[in-house]
Amino acid sequence: MLTVKTIPELRKARMGLPSPVGLVPTMGFLHHGHLSLVKKAVEECASVVVSIFVNPTQFGPQEDFGSYPRDIPKDLELLERLNVALVWIPETGEMYPSGFQTWVEVDSLSRRLEGDMRPGHFKGVATVVTKLFTAVQPEKAYFGQKDAQQSVIINRLVLDLNLPVEVVICPIMREDDGLAMSSRNVYLNPDQRIAAAVLYRALNVAKQEFQNGENDAERLREIMLETIHAEPLAAFQYVSCANPETMEEHSGSFERILLSMAVKFGNIRLIDNLVIGK
Amino acid sequence: MLTVKTIPELRKARMGLPSPVGLVPTMGFLHHGHLSLVKKAVEECASVVVSIFVNPTQFGPQEDFGSYPRDIPKDLELLERLNVALVWIPETGEMYPSGFQTWVEVDSLSRRLEGDMRPGHFKGVATVVTKLFTAVQPEKAYFGQKDAQQSVIINRLVLDLNLPVEVVICPIMREDDGLAMSSRNVYLNPDQRIAAAVLYRALNVAKQEFQNGENDAERLREIMLETIHAEPLAAFQYVSCANPETMEEHSGSFERILLSMAVKFGNIRLIDNLVIGK
Numbered sequence: 001m002l003t004v005k006t007i008p009e010l011r012k013a014r015m016g017l018p019s020p021v022g023l024v025p026t027m028g029f030l031h032h033g034h035l036s037l038v039k040k041a042v043e044e045c046a047s048v049v050v051s052i053f054v055n056p057t058q059f060g061p062q063e064d065f066g067s068y069p070r071d072i073p074k075d076l077e078l079l080e081r082l083n084v085a086l087v088w089i090p091e092t093g094e095m096y097p098s099g100f101q102t103w104v105e106v107d108s109l110s111r112r113l114e115g116d117m118r119p120g121h122f123k124g125v126a127t128v129v130t131k132l133f134t135a136v137q138p139e140k141a142y143f144g145q146k147d148a149q150q151s152v153i154i155n156r157l158v159l160d161l162n163l164p165v166e167v168v169i170c171p172i173m174r175e176d177d178g179l180a181m182s183s184r185n186v187y188l189n190p191d192q193r194i195a196a197a198v199l200y201r202a203l204n205v206a207k208q209e210f211q212n213g214e215n216d217a218e219r220l221r222e223i224m225l226e227t228i229h230a231e232p233l234a235a236f237q238y239v240s241c242a243n244p245e246t247m248e249e250h251s252g253s254f255e256r257i258l259l260s261m262a263v264k265f266g267n268i269r270l271i272d273n274l275v276i277g278k
Numbered sequence: 279m280l281t282v283k284t285i286p287e288l289r290k291a292r293m294g295l296p297s298p299v300g301l302v303p304t305m306g307f308l309h310h311g312h313l314s315l316v317k318k319a320v321e322e323c324a325s326v327v328v329s330i331f332v333n334p335t336q337f338g339p340q341e342d343f344g345s346y347p348r349d350i351p352k353d354l355e356l357l358e359r360l361n362v363a364l365v366w367i368p369e370t371g372e373m374y375p376s377g378f379q380t381w382v383e384v385d386s387l388s389r390r391l392e393g394d395m396r397p398g399h400f401k402g403v404a405t406v407v408t409k410l411f412t413a414v415q416p417e418k419a420y421f422g423q424k425d426a427q428q429s430v431i432i433n434r435l436v437l438d439l440n441l442p443v444e445v446v447i448c449p450i451m452r453e454d455d456g457l458a459m460s461s462r463n464v465y466l467n468p469d470q471r472i473a474a475a476v477l478y479r480a481l482n483v484a485k486q487e488f489q490n491g492e493n494d495a496e497r498l499r500e501i502m503l504e505t506i507h508a509e510p511l512a513a514f515q516y517v518s519c520a521n522p523e524t525m526e527e528h529s530g531s532f533e534r535i536l537l538s539m540a541v542k543f544g545n546i547r548l549i550d551n552l553v554i555g556k
Contacts, residue, residue: 126380162412164412
């Protein structure tokens with residue numbers, strides 16, 4: 001496994017990799033969710049590249065860029081075991097050189113849900129993902145369904161900019177109690193950690209009601225909200241039943257819908273989602 | 279010479295082209311300026327691709343998208359003679375499919391001069407050029423110095439987005455009286471056509487004064503403006519002495535500067551520029 005920092009080093013190493021090349025973009029502090037993406041990539045591709053970059057431009061000024069967890073030595077140890085060909089760990093100045101001023105933005109999809117809560121977040125994501133793709137030039141790229149809206153945005157970006165890459169979205173990995181795996185879970189204190197299972201519980205209560213015949217989006221939002229409210233340590237930011245393609249909030253009956261939510265435990269913000277219906 | 283319309287057709291044809299591949303992006307209605315880019319590309323590359331696409335997103339609502347001159351049969355005839363391998367003529371719906379919403383924007387460089395006069399123009403240019411690059415995947419791409427600010431913006435875009443393409447900027451081609459070649463020149467009536475030589479004349483008066491020792495940017499702007507004012511059919515939009523890298527308007531003395539201007543003759547808007555100094 002080779003580790004590189006700069007784009008010229010990356011390009012040189014990339015040239016020697018057998019095709020198809022799969023890219024797994026990460027912000028490091030790898031957990032089983034990331035590793036499931038890497039395993040999938042190793043299964044499907046002749047060579048796998050993992051990038052580790054905590055991208056400053058997708059964090060808001062009040063967000064946790066500074067305190068986002070990092071552990072490169074442990075990340076490398078985990079990747080070493082998985083038959084990864086190349087790990088790219090760029091410095092911030094490599095990705096955003098002096099005078100940097102070019103941004104990629106996916107318009108309306110970026111304004112809803114997470115984008116509404118985190119202005120500029122998806123502009124940072126779209127820009128860095130474009131750069132990761134143009135630098136690595138992978139045939140396939142792997143992202144997690146955990147960031148459901150991000151997945152839709154990246155698919156749109158790839159289509160709109162004719163990027164020659166196939167985007168593969170992998171299922172959410174969960175702890176035993178259903179909590180979606182996230183690098184940020186490490187910051188939950190023991191009580192918050194227990195309480196955090198409420199996100200998945202709320203999604204499942206809504207799913208159960210749907211399976212029992214409840215088909216009104218407004219009613220499902222209420223059901224999820226009631227479940228969140230019953231957990232004293234949880235403060236919801238939003239609870240959504242949205243069109244899974246457009247991310248527009250839905251009202252009335254539906255065939256297929258994206259249930260999603262953002263919930264805070266103290267300063268720690270968690271998200272989760274579930275697609276229900278056909 | 280092969281002509282293709284869709285991106286899948288383009289990709290298939292591209293695969294068979296010997297490297298390096300040079301791209302000359304155009305809006306068609308080709309003149310000697312375009313052809314000088316094509317000739318340069320043919321000299322330097324094993325295969326040359328020319329794209330012809332009048333890009334709607336770089337025209338403002340009050341601009342001349344509808345009336346922009348088009349003559350594909352003549353364009354193809356001209357290119358046929360120049361050893362061009364592939365001509366790509368996409369439909370608007372191919373470049374901007376239903377639901378298109380991803381934009382590339384080069385921030386501060388796009389706000390000055392032409393960008394100030396034509397809001398959104400460089401957002402359309404940056405987006406379409408990114409798409410032309412990702413679709414064709416050329417090793418080299420050729421643009422004209424006629425659009426000086428566009429050249430700087432495209433260089434910035436390529437650097438910022440790590441696009442694996444070398445940008446080559448080619449000199450302005452001029453008519454006998456110095457008028458910079460432009461597809462829009464065809465719309466000048468005979469009097470306007472004669473008057474239009476004033477742009478190059480103004481640039482040269484400033485250059486002459488500079489060579490005589492005048493080194494104050496403000497004074498050079500005045501000199502160019504006086505020359506334009508002396509031509510009754512010409513209505514200036516701006517006259518500029520700007521930093522050739524940042525496009526910021528300059529004041530005081532300088533070592534190297536971009537003289538540029540936009541001047542209207544009736545509804546026809548012409549631009550021209552000259553870099554002076556070291």
